[in-house]
Amino acid sequence: MITPRDDVVARGRRVVLRRKRLSDVAEDYAWRADEELARFDAAPALRMPFQEFARSWEMDMRFSDVPLRNLAIEDEHGRRIGNIMYYNVDRWRKEAEIGISIGQREYWSRGYGSDAVRALVRHLFRTTDLRRLYLHTLDWNVRAQRAFQKAGFRPCGTAYRNGHTFVVMEVRREWLPA
Numbered sequence: 001m002i003t004p005r006d007d008v009v010a011r012g013r014r015v016v017l018r019r020k021r022l023s024d025v026a027e028d029y030a031w032r033a034d035e036e037l038a039r040f041d042a043a044p045a046l047r048m049p050f051q052e053f054a055r056s057w058e059m060d061m062r063f064s065d066v067p068l069r070n071l072a073i074e075d076e077h078g079r080r081i082g083n084i085m086y087y088n089v090d091r092w093r094k095e096a097e098i099g100i101s102i103g104q105r106e107y108w109s110r111g112y113g114s115d116a117v118r119a120l121v122r123h124l125f126r127t128t129d130l131r132r133l134y135l136h137t138l139d140w141n142v143r144a145q146r147a148f149q150k151a152g153f154r155p156c157g158t159a160y161r162n163g164h165t166f167v168v169m170e171v172r173r174e175w176l177p178a
Helices: 022-033 035-040 050-063 112-127 142-150
Strands: 008-011 016-019 070-074 080-090 095-102 132-138 154-161 164-172
Touching: 008 112, 016 112, 022 035, 022 050, 022 080, 070 112, 080 112, 095 112, 112 142, 132 142, 132 154, 142 164
Parallel strands: 095 132
Antiparallel strands: 008 016, 016 070, 070 080, 080 095, 132 164, 154 164
C-alpha cells in the first residue's frame, strides 16, 4: 500500500514519483554507468569517478531546479526502480520534453514505465500551464514506444541526432479526459 509522504510529487496506480534524496546518488551512478541502460539513452556509459559524479549530483540537487524536474520512481512497496524527468521547458510554447529510465531490469515490460509516464503527464497538466509534452525514443525501442502509447502519446515525427534515429512522440492536454 502506498502511504502519504511529503516528498511525493505524483502517484500512479502502482508507482510513486518522489523528489530525489541524497541517498539516491549511488543508484543513479550505477544506472548511468551501465552500458545497456546507456544504449537506451543513445549515450555513452558514464566513466567519471563516483566521487566526482556525487559532488556534481549533490550540487544539482541543492542549488538548481533539477530536484523539481528530476524525480525518482518507486514501486508500490517503496523500492526505487528508476527516474523520470521533464526538461527543455518552453514557457512561450507551453511545452516540455520528458524522459524516463527504469534502472531495475526486473520491472521492464510490466507496466511500471507507462504508469509513471501517465502519473507525470497528469501531474504536469494539472499543476502547470503546459499544453504539450513530447519525447524522443530510439526507433528500435519498440517496448518504450508501446509504453508511451499506453500513456497517451502519439508519434508525430522523426529526429536524427549523433547517428541515431528517434521517433518523436507527443501528448496534448486536450487529448486527455478532463
